[in-house]
Amino acid sequence: MFKISSHTYKTIVFLALLIFPILTNGQILDTEIPNVISDSIKTKTPKVIPLTHIIEGIEVTNKEIKNIDKKINKDRKITEIDSMFPFYEEFLKIQKEEVDKFLKADPNREKIDNLIIKWEGYGEYLEIWQSEINEFEERNSRLYETIEPAETTWNLTYDNALEENAPPEILNNIVAIRDSVVKLKDIILKNNNDFLSMEARINVELNEIDEVIEELTSLKDSEVYNLFYQRLAPIWTTSFSNIWKRSGTKNIDAVRKSTLGTFDFVKNLKRLLPLFLFLVALITLLILYLKKAFTTYPFTEENADLQHAQSTLKEHYLATIFFLTFLLARFYFVPAPKLFLDILTLCSLFSAIALVRPLMYKRFKKLIYFAIFFYVFDSIKTYVWFNAQQYRLYTFMEAVLAMAVIFSFTHPYRETLKMKMETFGKFLFRLTPLIYVLCGISIIANILGYINLTDLTLKISTRSGVFIILFYSLLIISNSIFLSIIHRHFSVQPSFDPELKLQTEKKVLKFNRVTVIIIWGLVFLNMIDQLAPIQTYFTDTSSDPYKFGNLSFTLNEVLSFLVVLFISFALTRIVSFLINDGQGILRVFKFPKGIPAAISLVIRYLIIGFGIILALSSLGIDLSKFNLMAGALGLGIGFGLQTVISNFVSGLILVFERPILQGDTVEVDNLLGTVNRIGVRSSSITTFEGAEVIVPNNNLISNDLINWTLSNNTKRVEILVGTSYSSDPNEVLKILYEAASNYEDTLKNPPPQALFVDFGDNSLNFTLRFWVHYELWLQAKSDVSIEVYNQFKEADIEIPFPQRDIHVKNIPEIVSNYKTPPPHDPPESETNLDDTEIPKVVIPIEHRDPGHDVEVDEDESEETNDEEPNYDQEPNNDNQ
Template structure:
């Protein structure tokens, strides 16, 4: 039928079908869009609450926009920072020939490293700010979309005008805040782009300096100057004090001003440390004053005569710590300023031997620093270096030749170290002198500066350690410190161990500084890290020396910490807390082993050992326990029983088989019993649990004493009982309850037997109490005329025994006849 229609009718019908199909499709699309809008839109009933939440979010974002003080400071500082970098770059490139030695390259390298640290910190702060603002912008875009859908849905649902107006206000606020965030974010992104360019510039300068360092290192063994006899030039000497010194001082002044501007707050830290140390030293000085000549003089007290000078000295000594990014010459300046307090204090603290060494290195190092302002390789600088070298060789040779180092220093090992260090220094200085003469001045300057700097640092560090040790000794003798029993009873041990720790720390610090000045530190550090980082792989198991070191050091530190905490608990803390007897020891022991277990866990994790691999170890331990470790595990479990059940406590008097004494220690595996004869017996804990044990002091420290007494037959028993009970009642060491009693025990072979029984609280002195009362009993019975008999026997001899031999009977008869005559 369709095909029977005319062409016009067919076209009309097809067009009608197209219109109908499009209507259906668009109606579905509109319905879907409407559903999507309703899905992302906010319900009319929740618009009031959601609008308030949105306004709070917008307020929070606006606060973040206003809180841009850190970014503003970075922007303000960045302009001057870039100018300073440009000036430093221009100055470095113009005077590039001046930086031809390793020591001279340290200063610009430190400056550009400091600049690198500054730009890295700024980039990190800017990046964090960008992340926060980017998150805020995404949140605002999401809110904009939600509220747009809400407005469309509200219109379609014919919401009240007030609601529509509120939605429009929210949308306006969201769009306005979004625009502000975009503007601020674009500004910060621009700043970040500029700072990235500056960071690239700094990296290029550091690479350039690194290249110059390699060239300077390679030039150490080249003749980069003419021999000394060909280098004399009067014009060079006359022009030395004009241009070269001025340029050197001006350059360092600019770098110092820049550092002060960027890190001014660190100087306030240093000033605060000075005031705190001044207060502590003045207070210690007042507390250490003796009130009479008879009082003991505190060792090391003399150093507190100058509290403010000491505070100034120590605050200056902390310059490398407080200012880790400071230029090298600033650290050298702080060391130079330390000379004045040292020169004032040291003559009263050091012997003449140490004073000579100190003064020499102070003078020589100061001259070396002054010579660094001169054009490198100039005749004036070479003459100064030559004079310092000769003076140092003569001085060190005199010390080694005419001074007995072993008699001047305490400690044989230290004397050996100083002796060989002096010899090595002389060899290096001799090489430097020869190199200077023939024209290898870079090598000469490198060796002379290294030897003088190392000697100066050794002297300053030694004096610092001496001062710290004396101050520590003063601290240990302060009244409030001596109030702690753990310190007052072990002052000498604490002092000696602290001195050893300071000695090794000083040796480490001096060694690091010496390796750095000779450009060997990075090599040693890299070699050490490569050795400890090498991993030995056997199958699926891999281990390195570093893992072993980390594990060992962690275990060692945990043992030290556990011992220290246990020592403090037992000596001070637990003594001041009222606890049942034995509880303090259990707390101390549990704390000790808890710290060890925690330390072991940390050591295993730090060493990179997987805990899953302990399953194999646990299996092996299970087999070992089943065969050979039964006694160990038994003693361990018994130790836990002793700790928690406490059938035996520290200080108890026990009897175990033929062993009798005091419990001195209860360990996790064994315990220590000190017999009354003074022997210390190690007893496995399992014996204390499984065997029959008599504990005389389990519940209290009371003890009953029994004294047996025998009197002659014929004595009135009531009189004896009265005398005995009266003596016991008058004694102060005898308890009234239970009351003492005398008991008539029975009729002995030679005496009437009595026993005096009484209780005493002084368990440890029961032998002395028994002795004293026994003496009083003897005196009282003697006074009453009561005899204490001794055993007697009546012997009856029967004559003419039929069993006697004939010769004995004949002799006995003869004696009887003689007696009758």
């Protein structure tokens, strides 16, 4: 009798599956004992268990005890930490003794940084243990709160059983289950006490680690390591007789410790390795997916930066994957030993060769290998211990080699400068004199004994090239990623504005360039040990409070407020760009038209809402104080902003109900156009004349709205045509049908229709109906009409035009054409020609004014005679 659709059937089954467990649980829990147990254990309200349900209650409590006992016995991590911690304490004690020896050996800043990183790794390892212990403590506390009410429940039940004279067996069972609960509570308390004791011991070691790091940091910031502190005597007062002493055993020991420390670190990466491999897999899939955008859709932009960006993913996608993998490892495994980080940097440099070298001039292609060589040459000072004379000679050789390499690639300087280079290449080339200056300063400082200044100038000279290579590679890769996203976004659309696409690409690349330059600046400041002082200065400055009346704020809070708002609105722009209607990243889910736009709107409003809340919270504003303001605002909205709220609600209805969608052709209030944007307050409709009309959303909801492309974008085109009575209707119908069927844009379903309508006054009337896509209907009607006209002309089928008889009265010039004169002359004072008979004039329709195809009567009269003349004669036909 009733037919149920498949969608309705699936809905009913889903609701049944959803409700059935609820009903089942309700039936199971609709007994006294489980309710008592759940109330006493979960809601912490102990209740007496009746004698009739004591056995069931004992079974439930036994299950709870076994479940908790299993959770407690799974503390393998805690057992491992407990067994390893004494050895780690002894290890840290030995390392502290090594630090004391290290401080007496007069190390350079790189060795101090290396040791700080190592001790930060020790602290990180202990913090991991501490966090795991905290997790077990919190879990045990929850378990204790779960089992604690059960003891009271069974005490009350035992007293009740005594009052009701329960059998001894029941009393013994109650005592046994109560003792089990008490024993479990004692075990949980004991475990927590052990955890607290272990956590306290770890905290002691963490404090000592912090003290060591502070000691090393204060040493690095001391006057001894000031740039202009003379750590060594001038070279002319120094003897080089012991230049080859103290270089063997100590160097071997230092390298061995660095190598073993790196291997130990790698062995302990088992916990972090699975997530890292998962991230690497995601990077690989992302790069391959983005590469497909350039291979699937042709890239036609001629801009050099855009061409370089797209060729990176198409031709060097493997190098891109390796570079991003090593870069991720560089920041994922933190803190890591210095040797491990340097190895990752070298791997990144080797991956960058394939990315940067094709963009370099042939003359400078080998310069990238020298940059890697100098990075290794400068890093050796971090791991090898030199005496003063060896260190001076080593840094002198480094400076001389750097100057020689730069000279070999840039000589002659002026002629090389005249080469045609890009802006960035010319900028780098103009910096070469600065390298000479820095190397010269390092040599002079070395001679005078200012080793700290020598180290800094050499670091800038030799490592700046490496950082330029790394960040230039990062710029190329990020440009390629963003360009691929933009290219795919526009290419999947049926039609787009190429100029808009090009402008979007240029803006994104410019923003990306600025971002990479800022990051490079921060890394450069960190390399020369100036980032921390700058951060400290700005932190101290921005944390100073300012007061305006009762309002107190800091610059840090204001900056946080602005940054949060900027990030929120930037994210909304990105979401709006990526999730558009049917063409964004959600197109793989094949949602109905309009669903992606609704998802995008919800996400954007959530981002803005949370962004505003976080921004206000960053200012230290208590949002609870806005309750009164919210009430006043609601009252104001109710009275003063009715139209705005009405349009806002109408906008939400348009987004979620989807009566119109972006790109639809609509007609409302005699306005016909395409929906360009559906906003919260108003929507934009672009007419076919090119005007963009802003229509309030309330008008679209409350008024009659015609949507030509809601369910589909097809339109029926109707062409009316008439033929002469001498034509064959069958032949006419055949020509009409073939003209519509052979047109390339005509839809096959529904098929065209050629119909005979009626017998007209001057023609046989026909109609031709066919379906096309809405955006093509006007051109289709024109093309098919022309084809019909051409076919009629070939078949000698005449399209007649109607004829009309026009009767014109009171034309004085016709009086002279009558054969019979009037019987008497009319008086001069009266002349009346109203009754003059007018000749019939046949005017073809193509020669007449369409506004004057009816009889024309002139009622005006000229009173020239007292009597009206009477003309009975017929007019002369020659004057018609």
